[in-house]
Amino acid sequence: MPIGIFDSGVGGLTVYKSISKFFPDADLVYLGDCARVPYGNKSKETIIRYSLECSSYLYEKHNVDVLVVACNSASSYALDVLRNYFDIPVIGVVEPGVEAALDVSKNGKIGVIGTYATVNSNAYKRNLLDKAPDIQVFQKACPLFVPLVEEGMINHPVTYHMVKEYIQELVDKGIDTLILGCTHYPLLKGVISSVYPEIKIVDSSEVIIDKIKSIYNKKESGFRKVFLTDISPAFKKLESLLLENSKMEKIELSELCKI
Amino acid sequence: MPIGIFDSGVGGLTVYKSISKFFPDADLVYLGDCARVPYGNKSKETIIRYSLECSSYLYEKHNVDVLVVACNSASSYALDVLRNYFDIPVIGVVEPGVEAALDVSKNGKIGVIGTYATVNSNAYKRNLLDKAPDIQVFQKACPLFVPLVEEGMINHPVTYHMVKEYIQELVDKGIDTLILGCTHYPLLKGVISSVYPEIKIVDSSEVIIDKIKSIYNKKESGFRKVFLTDISPAFKKLESLLLENSKMEKIELSELCKI
Numbered sequence: 001m002p003i004g005i006f007d008s009g010v011g012g013l014t015v016y017k018s019i020s021k022f023f024p025d026a027d028l029v030y031l032g033d034c035a036r037v038p039y040g041n042k043s044k045e046t047i048i049r050y051s052l053e054c055s056s057y058l059y060e061k062h063n064v065d066v067l068v069v070a071c072n073s074a075s076s077y078a079l080d081v082l083r084n085y086f087d088i089p090v091i092g093v094v095e096p097g098v099e100a101a102l103d104v105s106k107n108g109k110i111g112v113i114g115t116y117a118t119v120n121s122n123a124y125k126r127n128l129l130d131k132a133p134d135i136q137v138f139q140k141a142c143p144l145f146v147p148l149v150e151e152g153m154i155n156h157p158v159t160y161h162m163v164k165e166y167i168q169e170l171v172d173k174g175i176d177t178l179i180l181g182c183t184h185y186p187l188l189k190g191v192i193s194s195v196y197p198e199i200k201i202v203d204s205s206e207v208i209i210d211k212i213k214s215i216y217n218k219k220e221s222g223f224r225k226v227f228l229t230d231i232s233p234a235f236k237k238l239e240s241l242l243l244e245n246s247k248m249e250k251i252e253l254s255e256l257c258k259i
Numbered sequence: 260m261p262i263g264i265f266d267s268g269v270g271g272l273t274v275y276k277s278i279s280k281f282f283p284d285a286d287l288v289y290l291g292d293c294a295r296v297p298y299g300n301k302s303k304e305t306i307i308r309y310s311l312e313c314s315s316y317l318y319e320k321h322n323v324d325v326l327v328v329a330c331n332s333a334s335s336y337a338l339d340v341l342r343n344y345f346d347i348p349v350i351g352v353v354e355p356g357v358e359a360a361l362d363v364s365k366n367g368k369i370g371v372i373g374t375y376a377t378v379n380s381n382a383y384k385r386n387l388l389d390k391a392p393d394i395q396v397f398q399k400a401c402p403l404f405v406p407l408v409e410e411g412m413i414n415h416p417v418t419y420h421m422v423k424e425y426i427q428e429l430v431d432k433g434i435d436t437l438i439l440g441c442t443h444y445p446l447l448k449g450v451i452s453s454v455y456p457e458i459k460i461v462d463s464s465e466v467i468i469d470k471i472k473s474i475y476n477k478k479e480s481g482f483r484k485v486f487l488t489d490i491s492p493a494f495k496k497l498e499s500l501l502l503e504n505s506k507m508e509k510i511e512l513s514e515l516c517k518i
Contacts, residue, residue, distance in 0.1 A: 035305050036295050046294050046489045116492055144417075147406045158403075158417050230305045233375055258513070 002027035002223070003216065004064030006054040009037030010228070010235050011146075011183035012070030015093070015205045019068065020224065022209045027220040029062045030246075035229035035253050038146065039073040040115030040182075047117060049259070051078035052085065056257035059086055062225075066091065066216050068208065072114050072181045076123035085259075089215050093204035097179045098127040100207040104200045105177040108135035111170035111199075114181030116141045124181055138173045142166045142182075149184040154191060163188065163195050171196055180204065227251050261286035261482070262475065263323030265313040268296030269487070269494050270405075270442035271329030274352070274464045278327065279483065281468045286479040288321045289505075294488035294512050297405065298332040299374030299441075306376060308518070310337035311344065315516035318345055321484075325350065325475050327467065331373050331440045335382035344518075348474050352463035356438045357386040359466040363459045364436040367394035370429035370458075373440030375400045383440055397432045401425045401444075408443040409493055413450060422447065422454050430455060439463065486510050 003023070005016050009032050016030045031054050033039075039047050051074040058064045067082065067090045069075045075092030082090045101110050112124040119141040128137050145166075148159050170178065179202045180186055186203045193201060224246040228235060231250050262282070264275050268291050275289045290313050292298075298306050310333040317323045326341065326349045328334045334351030341349045360369050371383040378400040387396050404425075407418050429437065438461045439445055445462045452460065483505040487494060490509050 035301065037300065041296065041491055041493055042294065043489050043491050046491075120492075143410055144403075144406055147403055151402055158420055161417055161420075230302050232301050232305075233379070254517070 001063060001065030001218065002029045002220065003066045003068060003212070004029050004031070004055075004058030004062060005068040005070050006031040006033070006058060006074070007070040007183060008032075008039035008050075008073065009034045009232075014183055014186060015068065015070040015208060016226075018205050018209055019212065023212070023216070025219045025222045026216065027223045028225070029058060029064060030226045031058055032226070032228045034232045034235060037232070038115070039071055040117040040146070042117070044077050044117075044121070047073055048078045048081050050074070051082060052259040053256040055082050055086060056259055057255070059088070060257050064088065065218075066212065068212065069093065070183060072183065072204070073117040076118045076121035091208065091211050093208055094123050094127055096207040096211045097181065097202055097204040098124060098131065100202045101128065101177050101179050102132055102135075104202065105135070107174065107176045108132070109173060109175045110135060110137050111167070111173075111175035111178040112137060112139045112181050113142045113145075113166065113170075113178065113185065115146070116143060118181045124179060136173070138170045138175060140166050140170055145188060146182065146184045149187045154187060159188070159191055160195065163191055167192065167196065171199065176200060177202060223247070225249070229253050229256070260322060260324030260477065261288045261479065262325045262327060262471070263288050263290070263314075263317035263321060264327040264329050265290040265292070265317060265333070266329040266442060267291075267298035267309075267332065268293045268491075273442055273445060274327065274329035274467060275485075277464050277468055278471065282471070282475070284478045284481045285475065286482045287484070288317060288323060289485045290317055291485070291487045291494075293491045293494060296491070296493070297374070298330055299376040299405070301376070303336050303376075303380070306332055306336045307340050309333070310341060311518040312515040314341050314345060315518055316514065318347070319516050323347065325471065327471065328352065329442060329464075331442065331463070332376040335377045335380035350467065350470050352467055353382050353386055355466040355470045356440065356461055356463040357383060357390065359461045360387065360436050360438050361391055361394075363461065364394070366433065366435045367391070368432060368434045369394060369396050370426070370432075370434035370437040371396060371398045371440050372401045372425065372437065372444065374405070375402060377440045383438060395432070397429045397434055399425050399429055404447060405441065405443045408446045413446060418447070418450055419454065422450055426451065426455065430458065435459060436461060482506070484508070488512050488515070
């Protein structure tokens, strides 16, 4: 019974890689919906439908035992629906990120950055305030970060400019902790830390591991399967995240289970 | 018998608006595939499949008489397939752009900017050299332009920085004409012209009109219908392009005709 992981594209391979490292004996099946990437610019309704289709594919065709939603937009909008729909544990990136942020923040002022979908959903904010009603949460959508990362412009002056433009207003509010609410953002951790060395950064792709540890403790054969709905140019840039022993296969959109 | 127009999203509404203005009596049906936007980051195979699905929807369900492919990525990869498949005229943005550029260039050095898909397809370059083998063509993918336009960052310092970073190398090659090979780029015309006032700019959304004039000359009732596969946040920003008298409707992806 493998762990199933899905993402809107190949960004979630960062999460896949973390899980693979911490659970070397677990069977892993990753689905990247590259044919419809990104999800962050779609409507709530469409994000929920795509998330159901991806999850059903992993559940029905690969009998996954645990479902990891690596995409922040999908975690923000579709998690409750997925939990109602499937009788297996469903783990998103939002809750682990929230718990880690509450752990490390000293002053109770927490920043959240992500796509429009993630920020507009208020999923992080709601979760943070549910657990700690007295804290203050400041959110900011950073729509240029994904294209900048995908272009490999990590150390480019434009990236520094945009880091300051997006994050300074959160820093001005007094945040001591910043949640990276998008699978692409961990690659900007170095730039953000160099501009704001005093801010503690929470990376969801790391903290999700503890959540999985709490419910998954199986020894399997350790196979690694990656399914993509399109072999897009972006995939070629991130191919190295696939790991040596992964079997990769393209599937048609029509193979996803319609709901 | 209406004119059918399709695009990967709402960017093609610039083309729809031009056509609407020049053909007030024509019936127009626009399809924006917002549920899978953008096409420019997908594989050739996927772009062709989506283009066939969108075109079949317009052809079979709306009996369009002429098919206008407003998306540069789709025009670059799918035009020959669509022409083989449908027995109606199929007009893309590439050929009109090529003809206009050859008309205005004095020194035969032409620049082309677009998404990775459009540039990698070499559709503009091939078409230009087919018609004028002695000219020189210089291409550059400008992947940050679409997010910058979608963010409304037209007059932002980062946009000026990226205009110089992308286009200076074409200017250094001596181009006197630049083809804007993406429906979003006309909104950057002002910035590009202010940095490079000596360069003549060819905007495909304008030049496509002459092509349509050459084959379409009907008086219809002048209805305007817009179908979108998702009502995404980006649509709300460009809603004003829809024009007052357009009837807008959301359709499900499953309503597109599968091929």
